[in-house]
Amino acid sequence: xxxxxxxxxxxxxxxxxxxxxxxxxxxxxxxxxxxxxxxxxxxxxxxxxxxxxxxxxxxxxxxxxxxxxxxxxxxxxxxxxxxxxxxxxxxxxxxxxxxxxxxxxxxxxxxxxxxxxxxxxxxxxxxxxxxxxxxxxxxxxxxxxxxxxxxxxxxxxxxxxxxxxxxxxxxxxxxxxxxxxxxxxxxxxxxxxxxxxxxxxxxxxxxxxxxxxxxxxxxxx
Numbered sequence: 001x002x003x004x005x006x007x008x009x010x011x012x013x014x015x016x017x018x019x020x021x022x023x024x025x026x027x028x029x030x031x032x033x034x035x036x037x038x039x040x041x042x043x044x045x046x047x048x049x050x051x052x053x054x055x056x057x058x059x060x061x062x063x064x065x066x067x068x069x070x071x072x073x074x075x076x077x078x079x080x081x082x083x084x085x086x087x088x089x090x091x092x093x094x095x096x097x098x099x100x101x102x103x104x105x106x107x108x109x110x111x112x113x114x115x116x117x118x119x120x121x122x123x124x125x126x127x128x129x130x131x132x133x134x135x136x137x138x139x140x141x142x143x144x145x146x147x148x149x150x151x152x153x154x155x156x157x158x159x160x161x162x163x164x165x166x167x168x169x170x171x172x173x174x175x176x177x178x179x180x181x182x183x184x185x186x187x188x189x190x191x192x193x194x195x196x197x198x199x200x201x202x203x204x205x206x207x208x209x210x211x212x213x214x215x216x217x218x219x220x221x
Contacts, residue, residue: 025094032090032100035137039087045221050080050204060089060198063096066132066164071197074168079206082168084221086135089166098132105139112151129158139169140179149185156192165193173199 029037041061046054065072072089074082090100103111108128115121128134134155144152159165171179173194180186 024097028094028097028099029091032094032102034087034090034100034102034135035104036084036087037091039084039091039221041088041092043221044085044088045081048081048204048207050076050202050207052085052202053200056198056200057085060200061092063093063098065198066093066096066098069161069164069196071164071193072166072200073173073194073197074166074200074202075172076170076200076202077204077206078170080202080204081207081221082170082202083137085200086137086166086168088221090133090135093133099130100133100135101127101131102135102137103128104137106142108136109144109148109151113147116147125154125158128155129162131163133164133166134159135166135168137168139167140171140176143179143181146182149180149182149189152180153185153189156189160192167193172201 044052044057046052046057060072074086076082087102090102093100111124112121115124156165169176173190176190176194177183177186180189
């Protein structure tokens with residue numbers, strides 16, 4: 001079938017729009033630095049016995065949490081797929097044109113310490129507070145130092161009402177007060193993180209005992 005000039009031009013425009021959208025998505029994914037870049041919502045395993053609330057998780061995929069600037073806390077024992085699920089949500093956020101930044105908790109605090117020393121702190125702080133979605137992975141169990149408490153307070157205070165923070169942890173939320181240490185800081189930090197958050201509480205044995213990690217390193221889903 002021969003296309004008219006208008007139809008041919010329309011196809012070219014559609015192809016260019018799709019190409020530019022894909023390039024913007026790839027740019028957001030690179031900037032996000034997700035630990036599991038291949039984690040996608042379509043591959044989430046709802047069948048495993050870890051009590052993943054399918055209805056809630058699918059609601060979280062709609063992006064309403066991000067638009068409402070609400071937080072998400074994913075807790076559960078080692079090996080139940082907390083990080084993978086967080087990355088799948090980050091991947092979906094990138095699809096939805098949101099800016100995402102992934103940080104493992106221990107590395108985050110190390111970067112903050114170095115940034116204070118070499119003058120990069122303002123730049124790092126802006127990147128952490130300006131992201132639409134900040135993922136802090138594997139929070140705890142080490143007790144925070146005074147400097148770490150102060151940095152975390154600054155971050156959650158600046159992000160409050162401006163962005164969505166996603167935290168994963170092996171420890172239940174009730175134990176976070178002790179990890180933060182200072183009662184005044186703990187109350188202030190947790191008030192800004194917990195009170196407006198969704199929660200996914202996972203359970204069960206490590207999935208590593210029942211399924212091998214995929215060849216490309218995508219991890220547990």
